[in-house]
Amino acid sequence: MDTLVDLWLTDNFFSPLCCHVDVSYRIDCGGSATITDDFATTWLSDRYFTGGATAVVSEPLRFSLRPQKTLRFFPPTTTGKKNCYLIPATQAARYLFRTFTVYDNYDGKNRPPSFQVSVEGTVVFSYRSPWPETLARDGSYSDLFAFVSSDGEADVCFYSFATDPPLVGTLEIIQVDPTSYSTSAVGSSGHVLVNYGRLTCGQDAWGPGLTNDIDLFGRQWQSDADFRSNNTKGVKVISTTAAIGGVNQKPNYFPMKLYQSAVSSNGVLEYELSVDAKLDYLLWFHFAEIDPQVNKAGQRVFDVLINGLNVNRIDVFKTVGGFKAYDWHYVAKNLNSTKLVVRLNPVVRGPILCGLENYAIVPNDLATVPEQIMAMRALKDSLRVPDRMGWNGDPCGPTSWDAWEGVTCRTNKDGNALVISRIDLGSQGLKGLVSDHISLLTNLASLNLSSNSLGGSLPEGLGHESLVKLDLSNNEFVGSIPDTLATSTNLRLVLLNNNQLEGQVPDQMYSIGVHGGAIDLSGNKGLCGVPSLPDCPLFWNNGQLSNHGKIAIGVSFMVVFILLLAVTYICIRRKTNDYDFGIPHELMSMAAKRNRYHRQKSLMDLEMESQHAKGHFVECEDVTSMSERFMSANPNSIAAVGPRSPSLPDVVQLIIVPSAMKLWN
Known part of the structure; x- marks a missing residue:
C-alpha cells in the first residue's frame, strides 16, 4: 500500500442520521479501534492507514471525548509534503466536513506545526505557528459545506510547510441537502462555504460532540457572548420551552433548540466577526418572536446594518407570527477590513436575535482533468x-x-x-x-x-x-x-x-x-x-518474424489462395460440361457390346486358370474356338452375378455352373 491515506469502508459503516442523510462518517484519527462515545456516536478507527504516524496528546485527561486524545501526523521527510484521506462518497452531493485539530505538545517540542488543509482540492484551513495558546492546548473544531464530484470519493488533504508535520485529531463527513444554504444565492458546486462563526444566542455551546442535542446536519453551535462588541449594552436573554413552528424543515433542517433562546437589548445589538477581506461572506440570520409581550405586528421593528450599510428592516411577528422560526440571509461583498460588523438597530422596542451564521464563500480551485x-x-x-x-x-x-x-x-x-x-x-x-x-x-x-x-x-x-x-x-x-x-x-x-x-x-x-x-x-x-x-x-x-517475413508469408498465402480458387473454378466448369455432353446412340450400343465381350473373355480366362490348376493345358490358339463352342452350347451357363470381391475392380463377376466343366473333359 502507498502512503496515501485511503479510507474505503464497508456498508456497515454507513450511519444515516435521518431520512435526508445518506452518508455519515466519523473518523478517530490515530485511534486503534472503532469506538462509541458518551453521546452514542460511533467513531471509526484509521488503523489500516499506512500514511503518517499516530500519537497521543500529552495531557489526555484534559479531553472529555476519547477521539480527541489521539491524532495522526504526517512527517514530510517520509510521507511527502502532501497527504490525503480519500473518503468514499457514492454520489455527487453536498457534505458537511469537520475536523478537530489539537497539538497539546504531543511531540515534546513546544512548537505547533504550520500547515494547510484542502477539501476537494480547495484550500480551506490554514494553521501558522505559533498557534493561540487555547488552540494549541485545547484544540478546536473547524467545518465547512462543500460539493463532492461524481468520482466516488471525497478528498481531504494536508500540506506541510517546510519540515513541519501536519496533524489531525478527528475527521467527519456528513451528507446534507444539496439545496441547503441557498445555493441560488452563492452558487452550487462552484463554491465552498467555510464556517467563520456559527452562533447561538443566549445559551452555551451545544451540538454533536458537545451535548446530546440533535442537529440533523451535525452542526455545532457556539455561544454568541464572545462575539458581541463593546457597543452592545443591556443584553437581555429570552428563552422558552414552548414548541417553535417551522423548524427541522427542508432544506436546512435548523433544530428547534436554536429558536428557543434569544438575546435582546435596550439599544443596539452588535457583533464583530473576523474575516478575510479577499472573500465574500454569506450571513444567515435566525429569528423567532418568543417574547409573550410581543403579540402583534409593529411591536418589535429593527434595522440590519452590515459594515454600516442598512440592508433590511425586520418585523418578525409581521412576517411569520409568534413562536415561529424566521430566517433571512445576506451576502456581504467587497470588504475592505478584516472585521465584519453586524449591527441590529432598534426602531420599535429592542432587536431580537436567536442565531447568526457567517460563511466565507470560497471559490473552488481548479482541479486536474x-x-x-x-x-x-x-x-x-x-x-x-x-x-x-x-x-x-x-x-x-x-x-x-x-x-x-x-x-x-x-x-x-x-x-x-x-x-x-x-x-x-x-x-x-x-x-x-x-x-x-x-x-x-x-x-x-x-x-x-x-x-x-x-x-x-x-x-x-x-x-x-x-x-x-x-x-x-x-x-x-x-x-x-x-x-x-x-x-x-x-x-x-x-x-x-x-x-x-x-x-x-x-x-x-x-x-x-x-x-x-x-x-x-x-x-x-x-x-x-x-x-x-x-x-x-x-x-x-x-x-x-521480421516485417519482411510477415509480408512474404502474407503474399504466399494470397497466391495459394488465388490458385485454389482457380483450380476450384476449373473443376466446377469441367463437371458442368461432362453432364451436358450427350453420347450418340450408336456409340452407346457399341460400348454395350464391347462390355459383354469383355465379360465373356473374363469367363474364359477363369476357366483356363481352373484347368491349368488341374494339369490341363490349352494352347493359345485353341482358346478362341473353345470359347465360341462353350457359349453356343451353353447359352444359359452364366448362372448369376456373384458377390463383389473387395479386392477386384468395380466390375461384374461371374459364377460358372458345373455343367460348363464338361466341355473341358
Whole structure:
C-alpha cells in the first residue's frame, strides 16, 4: 500500500442520521479501534492507514471525548509534503466536513506545526505557528459545506510547510441537502462555504460532540457572548420551552433548540466577526418572536446594518407570527477590513436575535482533468513511486501549492481545468513499468524516466501529438518500439539508448534525426533496420518474424489462395460440361457390346486358370474356338452375378455352373 491515506469502508459503516442523510462518517484519527462515545456516536478507527504516524496528546485527561486524545501526523521527510484521506462518497452531493485539530505538545517540542488543509482540492484551513495558546492546548473544531464530484470519493488533504508535520485529531463527513444554504444565492458546486462563526444566542455551546442535542446536519453551535462588541449594552436573554413552528424543515433542517433562546437589548445589538477581506461572506440570520409581550405586528421593528450599510428592516411577528422560526440571509461583498460588523438597530422596542451564521464563500480551485488523475494514480502504482515523493490527492491542485514532485501542470485550453504537461522522474530508483493508462495524458509534452530500473514493454499509447521530448534511456525496457510512438509528429528528442529493445525501428522514427531532432537508439542489441544499426534479417529477427517475413508469408498465402480458387473454378466448369455432353446412340450400343465381350473373355480366362490348376493345358490358339463352342452350347451357363470381391475392380463377376466343366473333359 502507498502512503496515501485511503479510507474505503464497508456498508456497515454507513450511519444515516435521518431520512435526508445518506452518508455519515466519523473518523478517530490515530485511534486503534472503532469506538462509541458518551453521546452514542460511533467513531471509526484509521488503523489500516499506512500514511503518517499516530500519537497521543500529552495531557489526555484534559479531553472529555476519547477521539480527541489521539491524532495522526504526517512527517514530510517520509510521507511527502502532501497527504490525503480519500473518503468514499457514492454520489455527487453536498457534505458537511469537520475536523478537530489539537497539538497539546504531543511531540515534546513546544512548537505547533504550520500547515494547510484542502477539501476537494480547495484550500480551506490554514494553521501558522505559533498557534493561540487555547488552540494549541485545547484544540478546536473547524467545518465547512462543500460539493463532492461524481468520482466516488471525497478528498481531504494536508500540506506541510517546510519540515513541519501536519496533524489531525478527528475527521467527519456528513451528507446534507444539496439545496441547503441557498445555493441560488452563492452558487452550487462552484463554491465552498467555510464556517467563520456559527452562533447561538443566549445559551452555551451545544451540538454533536458537545451535548446530546440533535442537529440533523451535525452542526455545532457556539455561544454568541464572545462575539458581541463593546457597543452592545443591556443584553437581555429570552428563552422558552414552548414548541417553535417551522423548524427541522427542508432544506436546512435548523433544530428547534436554536429558536428557543434569544438575546435582546435596550439599544443596539452588535457583533464583530473576523474575516478575510479577499472573500465574500454569506450571513444567515435566525429569528423567532418568543417574547409573550410581543403579540402583534409593529411591536418589535429593527434595522440590519452590515459594515454600516442598512440592508433590511425586520418585523418578525409581521412576517411569520409568534413562536415561529424566521430566517433571512445576506451576502456581504467587497470588504475592505478584516472585521465584519453586524449591527441590529432598534426602531420599535429592542432587536431580537436567536442565531447568526457567517460563511466565507470560497471559490473552488481548479482541479486536474479526471481522466488524467486516473492516469497519474495508475502510473504511481505501476512505477512504484516512493512515499517520500508525496504523490497523493490531486496531481496538480490546489494551484497555491506545487504539483506532485516531478510533475508540471498547466491549464487546459478552456481555462477551467488543469492538465499534465511534463513528468520528470529521472534517477528516482523506480523499478516498475509504464502503465497503459499513460495514453490518457493527452497533453503530455515531455516525459523523462531515464536512469531507473523500469522494465516491460513500451505501451502503445505512449505516443501523442503533444509529445515533444521522450527520455527512457538507461532502463530495462524490452520488446519493440511501438508504431504509435513513431507517428508522433511533434517529437524532437527521443532517447531510448541502453535498454533491451529489439526489432525493426520504424522509418518514421528515424526521420526525427533527419529533420533536425535528436534520436539515440544505441545500446539495444536487438534493434535493426536504420543507419547506424544492423540490417534486419529478411524473414527472421531475434526469434520472431521480421516485417519482411510477415509480408512474404502474407503474399504466399494470397497466391495459394488465388490458385485454389482457380483450380476450384476449373473443376466446377469441367463437371458442368461432362453432364451436358450427350453420347450418340450408336456409340452407346457399341460400348454395350464391347462390355459383354469383355465379360465373356473374363469367363474364359477363369476357366483356363481352373484347368491349368488341374494339369490341363490349352494352347493359345485353341482358346478362341473353345470359347465360341462353350457359349453356343451353353447359352444359359452364366448362372448369376456373384458377390463383389473387395479386392477386384468395380466390375461384374461371374459364377460358372458345373455343367460348363464338361466341355473341358
